[in-house]
Amino acid sequence: MSWKPTNILVFGATGLIGKFLIAELAKAKSSFGRIAIFTSQNTVDTKPDAIKRLQDSGVEIFTGDLKDHELIKHVYAGAGGSPFDTVVNAFGRNAILEQIPLLDLAESTPTVRRFFPSEYGTDIEYDETSPPEPPHQLKLKVRAHIRDHIKRLEHTYLVTGPYSDLYLGAFKVATETGTYDVKAKKAVALYDGNTPVSLTSMTDVGRLLVAALKHPDVSRNRALKVNSFTAPPNDIIKEFEKQTGDKWDVKYVPREELVELEKKAYEQNSPLSTAFTLRRIWADGKTLYKTRDNEELGFTDTQTLQGAVKQSIEQQTAT
Numbered sequence: 674m675s676w677k678p679t680n681i682l683v684f685g686a687t688g689l690i691g692k693f694l695i696a697e698l699a700k701a702k703s704s705f706g707r708i709a710i711f712t713s714q715n716t717v718d719t720k721p722d723a724i725k726r727l728q729d730s731g732v733e734i735f736t737g738d739l740k741d742h743e744l745i746k747h748v749y750a751g752a753g754g755s756p757f758d759t760v761v762n763a764f765g766r767n768a769i770l771e772q773i774p775l776l777d778l779a780e781s782t783p784t785v786r787r788f789f790p791s792e793y794g795t796d797i798e799y800d801e802t803s804p805p806e807p808p809h810q811l812k813l814k815v816r817a818h819i820r821d822h823i824k825r826l827e828h829t830y831l832v833t834g835p836y837s838d839l840y841l842g843a844f845k846v847a848t849e850t851g852t853y854d855v856k857a858k859k860a861v862a863l864y865d866g867n868t869p870v871s872l873t874s875m876t877d878v879g880r881l882l883v884a885a886l887k888h889p890d891v892s893r894n895r896a897l898k899v900n901s902f903t904a905p906p907n908d909i910i911k912e913f914e915k916q917t918g919d920k921w922d923v924k925y926v927p928r929e930e931l932v933e934l935e936k937k938a939y940e941q942n943s944p945l946s947t948a949f950t951l952r953r954i955w956a957d958g959k960t961l962y963k964t965r966d967n968e969e970l971g972f973t974d975t976q977t978l979q980g981a982v983k984q985s986i987e988q989q990t991a992t
Contacts, residue, residue: 678759678787678886679706682735682748684775686710687723690793690836690875691763697879698761699730704887707755709733711748739771742778749782756784759886762791766947769811773818780826787889788823790815792830793878795951796898799959806954807939808947829885830896833873834960835951837901837976840872841909841985847945849926849934850952851906853913855989859922860913862906863956866925871900871960874976874984884970897966901975912982928956 686695687710698708710727714736717724724734735752737744750756760779762772772790779785790812797809797816804813819828844852844861852861873881881899885892904912914921935949954960967973976984 675890676786677889680751680755680757681705681708681759681761681886682757683708683710683761683763684712684772685763685765685768685791686727687712687716687720688763688765690878692723693875693879694761694763694882695727695732695879697876697883699727699732701883702731704883707733707757709735709748709757711735711737711745713738739774742774745775745778746782749779749785751784756782758784759787759789760785761789761882763793764791766808766811769815772815776815776818776823776826780823785826787827787829787893789829789831789882789885790819792896793833794836795834795954796832796896796959798896799954803959806950808950827893829892829894831878831882831885832896832898833878833881834871834900835873835955836878837872837874837981838984840870840955841981843989847934847938847948849931850945850948851926851956853909853985855913855917855986857922858917858919859924860906860910861924861926862910863926863931863952864928866907866910866923867905868956868958869903869905869961870955871903871962871965872981873899873901874981877901877975880975881967881970881972884967884972888970891966891969895966897970898962898964899967899970899972900960900965902978902981903961904978909978909982912978913986916979916982916986928953931956 683695685691702708717736735748779788797803797812841853843854848861851863931953938946938949
């Protein structure tokens with residue numbers, strides 16, 4: 674009988690994508706054993722409602738400092754209970770390298786068998802043009818560390834492409850990178866708007882994580898390429914027009930203009946520089962694959978374009 678993840682420990686569970694991962698894990702708790710998070714005391718103090726919801730759903734809470742390696746090893750080993758065999762990380766971009774000590778600690782803890790690094794989003798090794806891209810550098814260092822130093826511990830990269838929840842939103846700054854503004858009935862699309870983009874809802878990211886955990890042989894030591902749906906900006910705009918009942922004002926930004934804006938953003942050390950690069954990568958078609966791995970995971974009931982647009986309209990008109 675093949676091994677299946679049973680006891681799962683999550684880092685970064687109250688962050689942007691982490692809260693969706695832990696929510697879906699909690700819903701699927703009957704399929705696993707222990708579900709727990711490791712977080713800081715500051716998070717417990719500043720997000721009491723979120724912590725209580727997790728506790729009410731059966732999620733255990735461990736608090737401590739990431740630099741306290743002995744404590745983390747103690748938690749990995751079960752902290753007096755059944756040991757954790759799977760670690761899921763959901764650190765944000767600025768904390769990506771903090772995974773490396775966690776990987777090393779997991780490697781040295783015999784009961785930890787699988788590690789899911791924080792890879793949700795753009796494929797950092799899509800093709801030969803990917804490695805030099807500035808937003809990919811920290812994740813590439815984590816992958817290099819796994820290749821060079823992690824020998825026993827298994828891993829799974831869950832590559833989802835951009836989050837539809839954010840991609841279909843109204844981007845109020847640097848709108849030249851693309852936006853869908855429901856209240857203004859305006860959209861900005863890159864290039865000619867015809868290149869499809871592979872998108873995943875944040876809820877589906879959590880559900881796909883659960884699917885990967887339930888199919889450990891399929892996901893072992895692989896970068897899984899998964900998504901909810903694929904659509905070009907022009908089709909997204911048409912769906913917004915259909916659901917709002919209005920014709921939208923659409924602006925198209927040529928690639929050369931986007932590249933120039935991206936260059937200026939880096940020269941000015943703008944915090945938006947990453948957004949320019951990622952939007953260029955997506956518009957260049959580097960979220961697209963001949964096949965996706967959803968089917969191998971038995972997960973095909975995903976969010977649709979229609980559902981994503983409906984959600985965006987509801988969110989933008991709620992305030």
